[in-house]
Amino acid sequence: MKDKDIELTIAIPKGYLHDEGYKYLSRFGINFDSKSSRELVFYDRKSKVKALLVRPSDVNVYVEHGSADLGIVGLDLLKEQLPDVVKIKNLGFGYCKLVLAVKKDSPYKDSNDLPANCKIATKFTRLANDYIQKKGLIAEVVKLYGSVELAPIVGLGDAIIDLVATGSTLKANNLIPIETILESTAFLIANPVSFKFKKSRMAPFLM
Amino acid sequence: MKKNLRNPKGSRDWLPDEVAKQEYVRKSLVSAFEKWGYKPIQTPILINWDTLTISSSKLSDTAFKLIGQQGEVIALRADLTTPIARVTAERLKDDELPFRFYYVGKVFRYQSRKTTNEKELYQIGIELIGSKEGFSDLECLKVLHDSLEKLGLNQYLIVINHASFWQELFKCFGETAQKLYKALNQKDLVLFHDLLEQSKFSKDEKTFWHELIYIRGSKEVINKFKNISNNIKKLKVKKLISYFEDIFKLFDKDVEIDLSLTSDIDYYTGVYFEVITPYIGKSIGSGGRYDELINKFGFDVPAIGFSFCLEDLLLALEKQGKSFPKFKAPKLLSINKTNIKKTFEEIKKIQRKSSAAIKL
Numbered sequence: 001m002k003d004k005d006i007e008l009t010i011a012i013p014k015g016y017l018h019d020e021g022y023k024y025l026s027r028f029g030i031n032f033d034s035k036s037s038r039e040l041v042f043y044d045r046k047s048k049v050k051a052l053l054v055r056p057s058d059v060n061v062y063v064e065h066g067s068a069d070l071g072i073v074g075l076d077l078l079k080e081q082l083p084d085v086v087k088i089k090n091l092g093f094g095y096c097k098l099v100l101a102v103k104k105d106s107p108y109k110d111s112n113d114l115p116a117n118c119k120i121a122t123k124f125t126r127l128a129n130d131y132i133q134k135k136g137l138i139a140e141v142v143k144l145y146g147s148v149e150l151a152p153i154v155g156l157g158d159a160i161i162d163l164v165a166t167g168s169t170l171k172a173n174n175l176i177p178i179e180t181i182l183e184s185t186a187f188l189i190a191n192p193v194s195f196k197f198k199k200s201r202m203a204p205f206l207m
Numbered sequence: 208m209k210k211n212l213r214n215p216k217g218s219r220d221w222l223p224d225e226v227a228k229q230e231y232v233r234k235s236l237v238s239a240f241e242k243w244g245y246k247p248i249q250t251p252i253l254i255n256w257d258t259l260t261i262s263s264s265k266l267s268d269t270a271f272k273l274i275g276q277q278g279e280v281i282a283l284r285a286d287l288t289t290p291i292a293r294v295t296a297e298r299l300k301d302d303e304l305p306f307r308f309y310y311v312g313k314v315f316r317y318q319s320r321k322t323t324n325e326k327e328l329y330q331i332g333i334e335l336i337g338s339k340e341g342f343s344d345l346e347c348l349k350v351l352h353d354s355l356e357k358l359g360l361n362q363y364l365i366v367i368n369h370a371s372f373w374q375e376l377f378k379c380f381g382e383t384a385q386k387l388y389k390a391l392n393q394k395d396l397v398l399f400h401d402l403l404e405q406s407k408f409s410k411d412e413k414t415f416w417h418e419l420i421y422i423r424g425s426k427e428v429i430n431k432f433k434n435i436s437n438n439i440k441k442l443k444v445k446k447l448i449s450y451f452e453d454i455f456k457l458f459d460k461d462v463e464i465d466l467s468l469t470s471d472i473d474y475y476t477g478v479y480f481e482v483i484t485p486y487i488g489k490s491i492g493s494g495g496r497y498d499e500l501i502n503k504f505g506f507d508v509p510a511i512g513f514s515f516c517l518e519d520l521l522l523a524l525e526k527q528g529k530s531f532p533k534f535k536a537p538k539l540l541s542i543n544k545t546n547i548k549k550t551f552e553e554i555k556k557i558q559r560k561s562s563a564a565i566k567l
Contacts, residue, residue, distance in 0.1 A: 006485075066488020084489075086394040191488045192394060196366060196465065198485075199423060206421070 008049045008201050011068035013056035016165070017186050020093040021072040025049075028204055060085065060189070069194035070205065076163060076184040080124045086190040088205060094186035096165040098127060099177035103152050110178050111135050114158060121151035122161040131161065131181050149173040217326030228531045229329070232358065232520050233311055236331055239354035240309040243346070245333050248308040250290035252315075256280035261503050262289040263473055269316040271326075283315035288497070288512060291334050296504035304337030304508065311517075325518065332494065332514030339509050340450075340477050340496060345457055347511045351482070351494070352461060358520065359529060360484060363491075365461060366423075367454070367480040368468040370495075372447055379441050383408070387416065392469040396420070411438045420467035426455040428464055450478075474500045477511070486526035491519040537562035 010030075012021045022032070030049050032042035042051040052068055060083035063071040071085070076098055078087065100120075102108045111131075114120075116138040122128045128141045142157055149169060151157040163184070164170055164177060188205060195202055214220065221229060237247075253273075259282045260267040271283040284290055287310045299306065311331045333350060335343050348365065355363055376384045383406045390399040403416050418435045422428050429451060436444045451464055470479045472495070479495030494513025501508050524531075538557055542565060543550045550565070557563035 064488070084394070087397045090397050187397065193483045193485065193488045193490070196423065196463075196483055197362075197364060 006048070006198055006201060008070065008198060009052060009068045010049060011052045011054050011059045011062040011071035011073075013059050013072060013074075014053055015056055016096070017056065017072055017074065017094045018053075020091075020186065024072070024091055024093070025051075057081070063189050063191050066191045066193060069191055069198055070202075071189045072186055073189055074184045075187055076124065076127070076182060078187060078189070079182065080126050082126075083189075084192065086192055086195045088188045088190055088195075088202075091186040091188055094184070096163045096184050097177075097180050098124060098161060098182040098184065099164055100131070100159055100161050100179040100181060101164075101170055101175045101177045102159045104174045104176050106158070108159070108178065111137060114139065118159065119157040120159045120161055121148050121157035123148060124161055127181065128161045149175060215326070217324045219325070223534055227534055228521055228525075229517065231531050232517055232524070233331065235357045235359070236354045236515070237309065237311070239357040240333055240350065242353070243307065243350050245307040245309040245350070248291060248294070248310055249312065250284070250287065250294055250310075252284055252313065254282050254284045254290055254293075256282050258293055258504075259285060259289060262286075262292065262500060265471060265473055269318050271315045271317065284312075285314055285316050287312055287314065287330050287332070287514065288334060288500070292497075292501045292510070293504050295336055295508070296501050296506035300506050305343070306336040307333070308336070309333045329517035330514045331517050332492070332512060334510055334512035336501065336510040337508050338511075339498075343511055344450075344478055344496065345453065347494070347513065348454065348462065348480070349457065351480075351492075351513050352458065354515075355461075355482065358524070360486075360520070360523060361527060362486070363461065363482055363484040364463055365458075365480055365482050366463050366465040366468055367478055368465055368470075369447055369450065369478050370470070370475050371477065372444065372466065373469075375443060375447075379439070380408070380412070388469060391420065391467050392471075415439050422464060422466040424463050425458075425460055429455070432464070432466070470495065480513070482515070484523045486523040487519060489519070491515060491523055535562065537564045539564055539566035541566045 010025065012018065030044050030047050032044050032051050040053050042053065043049070052062060054062055056074065057077055059071040059073040060077060060081045062068040063085050064083040072091065074094060074096070076096070100111055108114055112135070114137060118139050119142050120128055120132070120139050121142045121144050123144060123146070125141050125143050132139050132141070142151065144151060148160045148162045150173070151160055152175065153173060160175070161181060167177065170177060190202060256272065259270055266285045266289070270285040273281045273283070275281050291308060291310065295306065309332065311329065313327050314330050315327050317326060333347070335347050351365060373388060383402065386402050387399055390402060399420070403413055406413070408416070415435050415438055422432050422435070429448060433448060436442050454462060468479070468481065474497045475495035476498045477496030480493065481490040482492040483490050492513060492515035494511070496509070496511040498509040501510060538561065540550055540554055540563060554563045554565070
């Protein structure tokens with residue numbers, strides 16, 4: 001089988017990076033006809049590309065295991081999950097920040113003001129624990145899977161560590177960011193074996 | 208507390224049909240090794256902690272550590288090259304070189320890999336001890352190639368690089384080269400390019416590094432490698448290029464140079480390589496030259512070798528859709544109650560050619 005005939009599978013995240021991700025791929029002449037929004041697999045048969053529509057936090061998993069050759073994923077998730085994948089390039093879009101945020105009316109102005117044994121709610125437990133250690137805080141991390149902004153409101157935590165793009169969600173929930181932990185954009189990643197085996201198919205993406 | 212009567216996490220059982228598949232892989236490889244005159248060697252599963260740590264810091268990070276009854280620290284072997292290096296220095300100093308050894312055995316690691324949970328895996332491979340870089344490298348690669356062919360894996364690639372190339376780069380480009388190596392080892396091309404942009408390298412040098420990591424391929428990339436190296440006067444790669452050229456006198460498309468390939472094992476001193484297959488998203492085997500390892504045990508002798516992970520080979524073959532030989536059911540005979548002895552004699556007769564047992 002000639003290299004250029006091999007099918008290429010790309011994991012594309014739902015949500016924040018989805019539209020820009022599609023737009024990025026269309027620059028390489030890759031276009032998917034998405035007829036039904038319930039489908040999870042899309043094809044561009046002309047360019048022999050298959051797209052998997054997955055949850056953002058699953059992109060690394062599909063690529064690491066080789067079920068997808070390429071993936072589009074935020075730097076935040078790369079740093080959180082530390083997958084064994086090739087980081088090919090920073091795509092520049094999908095900018096957001098991972099911030100430490102507290103209630104607007106709280107007395108905490110930065111992380112050092114947080115009381116000992118405080119609770120911090122987050123989806124990003126590794127990054128949160130790294131940050132706590134770096135800052136020398138004494139804090140407990142509470143893992144949540146979504147709507148992290150709710151935690152301080154109901155007293156589940158003194159602070160949260162979460163992603164913000166525009167800041168409007170924080171504002172709507174009466175929260176303010178006090179420290180930036182990480183700035184993130186979308187990255188193109190590849191499975192290490194695909195990166196070598198499907199060399200000529202990967203080549204356009206390396207430019 | 209509830210008793211845990213299951214297997215420890217990360218270990219597994221092999222039922223007869225699975226053993227049959229395992230045997231297929233084992234026999235295929237062993238027959239390829241033996242054709243080249245390699246002989247089996249076995250070493251203990253227990254290993255002194257000092258033996259393990261002197262060989263490789265990366266291995267000791269992941270090894271199982273045990274405390275003996277007198278408080279001595281021992282470990283479960285985390286690879287087979289280390290104990291074979293030890294026994295070679297311990298018992299074979301006066302024998303005629305070279306030694307051709309092959310091994311099949313379990314290794315134990317807390318984290319053998321990130322994506323799965325296995326803590327014990329079969330390793331199978333060879334060591335060619337007592338020959339300096341040169342024809343022995345070609346033999347080792349040829350044995351590797353033959354064993355993959357014998358196995359019937361229909362898509363694979365042997366990617367190679369050479370430790371001396373990186374030594375030369377470190378010499379010419381100093382600390383920045385070390386950082387660039389680290390970035391490649393983390394598979395982080397974004398960091399690699401960022402470091403390169405921030406570096407004080409000249410324009411030519413930057414171009415060299417940019418192109419370097421895309422030198423991946425067979426014979427056809429040698430000229431490209433020559434061209435980009437010519438632009439860097441201080442870089443000496445003549446010997447390396449002729450080394451690669453020798454390899455391509457023997458191999459075609461199944462072997463590729465990949466100058467971006469780094470190694471996770473810290474004792475390689477010469478060529479090092481990885482075997483990959485599209486059937487699974489990770490390498491199924493690796494190897495290289497380790498001329499200084501055995502000297503750590505008191506015998507200054509060069510060596511080269513490789514090993515496969517048997518479980519990964521099996522997985523790749525299964526994904527390929529390979530059919531494996533199965534165990535044949537025995538012919539079953541009912542006992543003749545009036546003459547029990549006669550039934551057993553009949554069974555014996557059948558057993559001369561195939562298998563038979565009593566119908567129960």
